[in-house]
Amino acid sequence: MNKFSYIRATSVNDAVQRAMADQQALFIAGGTNLVDRMKVFLDQPSQLIDISRLQMRRIQDTTAGGLRIGALVSNTAVADHPTVRQNYPVLSRAILSGASQQIRNVASVGGNLLQRTRCPYYYDTAFPCNKRQPGSGCPAVTGMNRMHAIFGASDQCVAVHPSDMCVALAALDAVVEVEGTNGRRQIPFTEFHRLPGDTPQRDTTLEPGELITAVVLPPVPFAQSGVYLKLRDRASYSFALVSVAAMVNIAADSIIEARLALGGVAHKPWRPQEAETFLRGKPANAETFQEAADMALQAAQPLVDNGFKVELAKRAIRRSLILSAKGGNVA
Template sequence: MKNFTYGRASSVEEVIEQANRDRNAMYIAGGTNLVDRMKAFLDEPSQLLDISRLEMQSIERTQDGGLRIDALVTNTDLANNANVRRDYPLLSRAILAGASQQIRNMATVGGNLMQRTRCAYYYDTAFACNKRQPGTGCPAINGINRIHAILGASDRCVAVNPSDMSVALAALDATVEVQGEQGQRDIPFVDFHRLPGDTPERDTNLEPGELITAVVLPPMAFAQSGVYLKLRDRASYAFALVSVAAAVELSGDQISTARIALGGVAHKPWRASEAEAFLQGQTPNQSTFEQAADIALQEAQPLAYNAFKVDLSRRAIRRALAVSSRGGGIA
């Protein structure tokens, strides 16, 4: 591990100023992913700026009835918050489906959004990787790619985003508040993460030195019917092969609104907007949900070893929508 300096931030403004003076510095809070990457020589910061003691650890109601979640709230505290469990249960379930209790106790909301892929080729420095060193190639494209992307990939990268929380936040129309040298700005969650395109080394649309300060959830009454379904190789402490965050609102015997986001299938949480639009005005039945799943996956381009993800995703979408349309609960 490369030598680095360590500093503890006393204010948001101070730490952003430090980060902008040294573009090789990195923020650290829980460190549950960053420290792993440093041990693997994937990140070699000149200094770590410890933000863990900043006053960003609250969960509060917004004036319009939504929820503002500070960036340093731990995953455990967020999952167990009474307002989250009641009004946004799919977010609570998504968090509890990820990692171990010990990691959730340390991991923060902001850090969760900044996780990087668990692609084995990215973590093994014996292999080339465009995410580590742009222009060197992506061995996963023609390699062992069972866990890799079926949507939104490019010829530069087929890695997937590993976050469960982010899939739920994408379905819930969240907004990310960030602060940087130019002040504060809000990023719609669907625009926070990036597809790989020609720049797979960039996971998010954060500018250099910007710091996540909060995530805001809008009021969404039908989110109480939300479902998070995670399919994986083993029942605990495993990343999703496919996951679905879904919520359906009914008006009489028709669907008035729907939200669908997929995890484990793309470089970012994948919002199935066309499928959502199709569901409006439809009758909630098996045929409708099958058509929605087909629309959500119409652009899927599986690789040599992950074609099973297409059918797995299709079945997961149908199941999540069906459970949500019946009022939600465990899928």
């Protein structure tokens, strides 16, 4: 690691002001991803601003009937919270599939949103990488790209976002609350993470100095049908080849509304909204779900080694929708 200073923030405003004063500083809470990156010199901050003792550890009901989750709430606390398990089971299931108990105990909600790709070329400094050094190249485009993106990639970057929790939050239409020098603002979750484009070094739409303070879940009456299906090389806390968060609202065997989000396929959680639109008013049966799955993958652009993800994603979507139509029972 490089030499860096350490300071403990006394308030959200103090943390923001310190980050603005030193553009090379980074916030640290649980540190489950940041410390790993520092160990291999991917991040070399001049200063670590410890926010772990700030008052952002509460889970509260909102006046709208949803839930506000503080940025420092641990992944374990979210997954185990009775309201989350009852009203937003897709979120609990996604978190539980994402990491070991030890990691979930210290990993924070805000940190989960900010974790970076696990692309091996990004982590191996012997290779060029546009995320580490813009303009140096992306060896994954023509190299080993089995784990990489089939949606939204560019010739600058084909990496995928690693989070499971974020896939569920995208399906739930969550909102990210952030605090900066211009005050507080809210970012719709589907707009929080970025596609790589020509600036793959930027993962989010956060402005300099901004700090995530909370994630807000809106009321989603049919979220109790939520299913999270994760397909991976091994069952023991491996990153997703493809994952699906699915929820359907059904009345008289007809689909009123549906939500879908995919993980492991893009630089951000991927919402196939054209498939969601197609499902409205359709009969809730396997044939409809297969058509929706085919539609969701129409725009896929697989690379040399990851074409299998197209069929895998279709099958995962179909399976998730069937399970959700049965009330979300994954047993």
